[in-house]
Amino acid sequence: MNYIEIKDVVKRYSGHTALNGVSMSVPKGCIYGLLGPNGAGKTSLIRIINRITHQDSGEVLLDGRPIVDDDVTRIGYLPEERGLYKKMKVLDQIVYLARLKGMPRSIAYSEAMAWLERFNLTEWAGKKLETLSKGMQQKVQFIATVIHRPQLLIFDEPFSGFDPVNAEQLKQEILRLNKEGATILFSTHNMESVEAVCEQISLINHSQVVLQGNVNEIRRSHKKNIIAVALEGDAKLPERPELYSILPAQDSTQETMVKLQQGVNVREAIAWLNDNCPLTGFHEILPSMHEIFIDTVNNTKTSQNEEA
Amino acid sequence: MKKLKLIIAREYKAMVMSKSFILTTMLMPLLIVVCGGVPALIGYLNDAGSDVEKVAIIDESGRYGAAVTDTELYQFVALKGDTASATNAREFYDKSSGDLAAVVVIPAAVDQGAPVTVYSESTVNISLKDHINRELSDTITRAKLASYGIEGLQEMIDNSTVDVDVKSVKWSNDGSENESSTEIAMVLGMVLSLFTYMFVLMYGAMIMNGVVEEKTNRIVEVIVSSCKPFQLMMGKILGIGLVGLTQIAVWTVLVSIVMGVCGSIAGVGFGIMGDNSVMLGGAAQQAAASVDEDTMASIMRSLFSVNYAAILSCFVLYFLGGYLLYASLFAACGSAVDQASDAGQFTSPLMFIMIIALYAGMACIDNPSGPMATACSMIPFTSPVVMMIRLPYDVPFWQILVSLLLLYATAAGTVWVASRIYRTGILLYGKKHGFKDLFKWVKG
Numbered sequence A: 001m002n003y004i005e006i007k008d009v010v011k012r013y014s015g016h017t018a019l020n021g022v023s024m025s026v027p028k029g030c031i032y033g034l035l036g037p038n039g040a041g042k043t044s045l046i047r048i049i050n051r052i053t054h055q056d057s058g059e060v061l062l063d064g065r066p067i068v069d070d071d072v073t074r075i076g077y078l079p080e081e082r083g084l085y086k087k088m089k090v091l092d093q094i095v096y097l098a099r100l101k102g103m104p105r106s107i108a109y110s111e112a113m114a115w116l117e118r119f120n121l122t123e124w125a126g127k128k129l130e131t132l133s134k135g136m137q138q139k140v141q142f143i144a145t146v147i148h149r150p151q152l153l154i155f156d157e158p159f160s161g162f163d164p165v166n167a168e169q170l171k172q173e174i175l176r177l178n179k180e181g182a183t184i185l186f187s188t189h190n191m192e193s194v195e196a197v198c199e200q201i202s203l204i205n206h207s208q209v210v211l212q213g214n215v216n217e218i219r220r221s222h223k224k225n226i227i228a229v230a231l232e233g234d235a236k237l238p239e240r241p242e243l244y245s246i247l248p249a250q251d252s253t254q255e256t257m258v259k260l261q262q263g264v265n266v267r268e269a270i271a272w273l274n275d276n277c278p279l280t281g282f283h284e285i286l287p288s289m290h291e292i293f294i295d296t297v298n299n300t301k302t303s304q305n306e307e308a
Numbered sequence B: 001m002k003k004l005k006l007i008i009a010r011e012y013k014a015m016v017m018s019k020s021f022i023l024t025t026m027l028m029p030l031l032i033v034v035c036g037g038v039p040a041l042i043g044y045l046n047d048a049g050s051d052v053e054k055v056a057i058i059d060e061s062g063r064y065g066a067a068v069t070d071t072e073l074y075q076f077v078a079l080k081g082d083t084a085s086a087t088n089a090r091e092f093y094d095k096s097s098g099d100l101a102a103v104v105v106i107p108a109a110v111d112q113g114a115p116v117t118v119y120s121e122s123t124v125n126i127s128l129k130d131h132i133n134r135e136l137s138d139t140i141t142r143a144k145l146a147s148y149g150i151e152g153l154q155e156m157i158d159n160s161t162v163d164v165d166v167k168s169v170k171w172s173n174d175g176s177e178n179e180s181s182t183e184i185a186m187v188l189g190m191v192l193s194l195f196t197y198m199f200v201l202m203y204g205a206m207i208m209n210g211v212v213e214e215k216t217n218r219i220v221e222v223i224v225s226s227c228k229p230f231q232l233m234m235g236k237i238l239g240i241g242l243v244g245l246t247q248i249a250v251w252t253v254l255v256s257i258v259m260g261v262c263g264s265i266a267g268v269g270f271g272i273m274g275d276n277s278v279m280l281g282g283a284a285q286q287a288a289a290s291v292d293e294d295t296m297a298s299i300m301r302s303l304f305s306v307n308y309a310a311i312l313s314c315f316v317l318y319f320l321g322g323y324l325l326y327a328s329l330f331a332a333c334g335s336a337v338d339q340a341s342d343a344g345q346f347t348s349p350l351m352f353i354m355i356i357a358l359y360a361g362m363a364c365i366d367n368p369s370g371p372m373a374t375a376c377s378m379i380p381f382t383s384p385v386v387m388m389i390r391l392p393y394d395v396p397f398w399q400i401l402v403s404l405l406l407l408y409a410t411a412a413g414t415v416w417v418a419s420r421i422y423r424t425g426i427l428l429y430g431k432k433h434g435f436k437d438l439f440k441w442v443k444g
Helices: A042-049 A069-074 A090-100 A105-118 A134-146 A164-179 A191-197 A215-221 A266-276 A289-307 B002-016 B019-049 B086-095 B108-112 B126-147 B153-160 B182-217 B220-224 B229-264 B266-280 B282-290 B293-305 B308-335 B340-363 B371-376 B383-393 B397-425 B435-443
Strands: A002-013 A016-027 A031-035 A057-062 A075-078 A152-156 A183-188 A200-205 A208-214 A226-231 A244-246 A256-260 A279-285 B053-059 B074-079 B100-106 B117-119 B168-171 B177-180
Touching (some): A016 A057, A016 A183, A031 A042, A042 A152, A090 A105, A090 A134, A090 B002, A164 A183, A164 A191, A183 A191, A200 A215, A226 A266, A256 A266, B002 B019, B100 B126, B117 B126, B182 B220, B182 B308, B182 B340, B182 B383, B308 B383, B340 B383, B371 B383, B397 B435
Parallel strands (some): A152 A183, B053 B074, B053 B100
Antiparallel strands (some): A200 A208, A226 A256, B100 B117
16 A cells, blocks of 8 residues: 555756656655655655645645645655744744644644653753754754654655764654654665665656665665675685676775676575685675665766767 | 634734834834923923023113013123113123123113123023013013004004914814814824834835745745645734734824823923923924913814724724735745845835835825825825825725725735745745746746
């Protein structure tokens, strides 16, 4: 069951096309990564899901039916460029934003207090926002995003502006919300976090989806047949050009990277190594999302240049 | 609707609770009272604090010296003419060892037009000169009239001096007569017109700054993911408009209280003014002197003859219409820029129109029913200011109706245009935009 279904969405601004036939399915309860370089169209897509702007053509379905304005109460959105009213008190601010999302005042109030306590901000509830540190302001912003228990959470670069400790706390909160049933749409450049938390991704480049699917499957399908081999002691890996080529050492680890020749399968190579070297261990190296991201973006660039 | 209410409430609360609002609301009337009252008070203290000064009179004419009577400030001492003359005035002054403030010499030929001279080491106070001038002129005029030996001449002259008082009376439809005052209508119109002008500019700027603040704070994207940009814009405009009405209400109450208090102690007030007008010179003195009980009563009657309820409700209607019209445009200006300091290129045409409206209004004071005034009170961009000038002069009802309809229709139009600019502008950062972009956004 897909919670969001985006079908062939096109959005044009005067002069350029921000989204050109984008389709995407986000299963219910999934943590979904929306990736892409700056200006690719991620924010345009997120704004359409949030009903801030409207698509020129195509469909956006939420929970199986076309999305309507009232659905925004079921969405929590943390934009990349975010802020709050500096002169407003922390608690008032959270309650105000919660009520804008349709929460009754008394519930918004008690929920806000509970969240402030969870983030150790209780004593700041009556203070003006401008008196808080930047990290605390970010936490207040996070509370304001999730307080109305949205079924869909959209985070645009959620970890920017957080120190590692707070970023970890934030990540745990996001995972907890996901466990409680929220579907999460992540927009980020931070590829490590994508590998760590996202089950599925869409990579958008130049207004189009260029890569889509399950993270593990994508990594496997992009594998370059590289395995890391560890040998006993100072033993050196013999050259076997017909089986593999040895890649130049990148760091001081004991492992040696070898790239298998085309047509050679892993089992074959390992069998030979096992027979001929003091093999202590091996594992296949899957490309990181970071590499796949850069490769894919560069590939689309070159193919576009060729077209032009 | 619920969201709009929430936004209005937030804007209202944020503004009304701010220190600057509380200060201006409470202090503005005080400031006006202080501005008006301080000069009078200073003059009063100035007079009250000083000692009575002695002034010597050398009366060479031998007849008119006694005519100059003592005042609260000056005591006049006559010096006998056989020992004293203009030539030895200095001796008397020196001999007095600082006891004398001045020496007045009345020449023998004073009734032939010879000037009276006041000698002093310091600059002669203008109120002293005025006092001597008045008392001597009166006495000498009387003496001259008496010298003709015509019986009852004084009475004849008094009777033939006529000061024509022009009183305006307004006929109302029910046949009753109301004493009206053109001056009061004029002042009232000017005050209301300036008020509208000031308020629209002040609150327009507030709206614009609010919009720019939300944009630079980057809260705007958070808010519009919960409500429509139109709701956010209207919420701000209406919320701050309510703040304006609150301010008007508070000021109306304060002014009514002050007027009530002033009315009950009017006598005392005018007494003080009468005293002080000495320092304003002879003309004011005479004016103050002529404010007798009759004219006071007529001023009060005229003040109360004005239909405040009708004017105030018209004022509120025009104020709201003009406010909506300009505030929405100011909001659009704010949405198109990243910082308030960049907004000048968009706001200057608005300011220009407002200033034209003000000048048109001031020009209409002389002829509030003329074609120019009528036209400007119909054009929506100038009508809120110009109609204020005309209101106290009983504008035909149909004109008010048409002008209000035009104003509100145009305001609805500017709100629509502004909302188109706003919803695009608030989400665009970084690039500077021109009028061309705004037109593009309006077209969608």
